[in-house]
Amino acid sequence: MPAISKELFYEKVTDDTSCNVIHYWEKDCLKKNFSWYFIKNLILGSGKFFLPVYILKLALNYKKAKDKKFLLSLILSEARSIIYGIAMGEMIVATMCFNRAILGRLHYYPILFIPGAISGLSVLIESKENQILDALIFFNSLVETVLNKLQLSVKMETFAFMLVSGALMSILENRKKDIKFMYLWFYTPQRIQQADDKQNRSCIHKESCFEYVYKGFGKYFALGYAVNIVRSVLPRMGRMVQKPSLLVRLLLNKSNFLFGLLIGSYTGLYKLISCYLNKTSVVKKEFRGLISGFLSGAAYAIYPSVQVFVIAITTLLQSNCLRKIFLDTHV
Structure with a gap:
């Protein structure tokens, strides 16, 4: 993900900048969450993100590859994870619009920090095992970012x-x-x-x-x-x-x-x-x-x-x- 400095952010994003720059596919803040374009991309993105996890799980449990119940559980888990991804994406964009309405403009730190924190509640959709897995994935991403910064x-x-x-x-x-x-x-x-x-x-x-x-x-x-x-x-x-x-x-x-x-x-x-x-x-x-x-x-x-x-x-x-x-x- 490309980084943007605070100075450049406030240079490009002024007091008059609306949250339409976030949901460019739909100008209306309420309608944007129900747009098929948005939902379709959340489904595809979540599916691609979680599919390697379940393929790896299948590889590690290769002895159960012929077990129909095990395979069905993986398919259902993938579907549940996609629903989780949809909920997270919806909550992130909705919170951004809410922040813009409450604070009067888009600010550098709250624009992703607050939506990211609130959207974390969507993990409750997942199973207990996957809640731990999702927490590990995001924590790993945080540690990886820090290590990359250290160079x-x-x-x-x-x-x-x-x-x-x-x-x-x-x-x-x-x-x-x-x-x-x-x-x-x-x-x-x-x-x-x-x-x-x-x-x-x-x-x-x-x-x-x-x-x-x-x-x-x-x-x-x-x-x-x-x-x-x-x-x-x-x-x-x-x-x-x-x-x-x-x-x-x-x-x-x-x-x-x-x-x-x-x-x-x-x-x-x-x-x-x-x-x-x-x-x-x-x-x-x-x-x-x-x-x-x-x-x-x-x-x-x-x-x-x-x-x-x-x-x-x-x-x-x-x-x-x-x-x-x-x-x-x-x-």
Whole structure:
């Protein structure tokens, strides 16, 4: 989204500027919300926005791909999310007009801040699971905006990711109970307690360490490759129907392989370092997740992805906050 300075805003938007500049398709403030042009674009925009989420959900639950109830639930969830998107869009534009009527003119800060805050109520249309998902999506967007503003070098960004990764994997590996909240992080290590209960083996897996590592790399490389393709295909579906050769070019795009390599290398490195630390007992088990997470975070340099960094930060905040709440209420 392009940014506009406060000075330029007040230079172009005067006291006489009406809210017609916002709803240019319909001059009447009441009629504009019921305009088919507006509703149609909200439906299309919301559908395109949420479709990758449900495709990813289907990919992660591929074993349920033949379950009709599961597929129906995804379709109904997509429809519900579209209704949520329509409600949000309607509330944003309606609040802008209301602000113009109350304040007497369009102002720089209230023009989107107040409508954005009020339109957040539309999330109540969603299911409880999707309310959390929507909150994560918007919070991730906020954190991503802040990170992009900082403009860190690749080295600094990689080091920062390594720190976040170490803290996150330490919390996940040392958790006392199974995770019961929704999060977007792609890899969750087994709990230390689970590892100790399995026939006193130094490693938590049945196969050899080599097989454990390369299978982990292959699985998560495929996941990263597929996710990046889905993200790239959906905005270009219309063009691909007209020109199918674009799909082949997209499948062979270098960025897909690099993103897959990032996800696969991170997981493979984490498993490799964990196996080494388990077998050598160089450090206490409570710190293995911290060290493995920190060192495996170096894979971020392969293909720096702000989205992956943002998800790591969000999941860390979720895990830490819920961990504190749990400890505070059960001490």
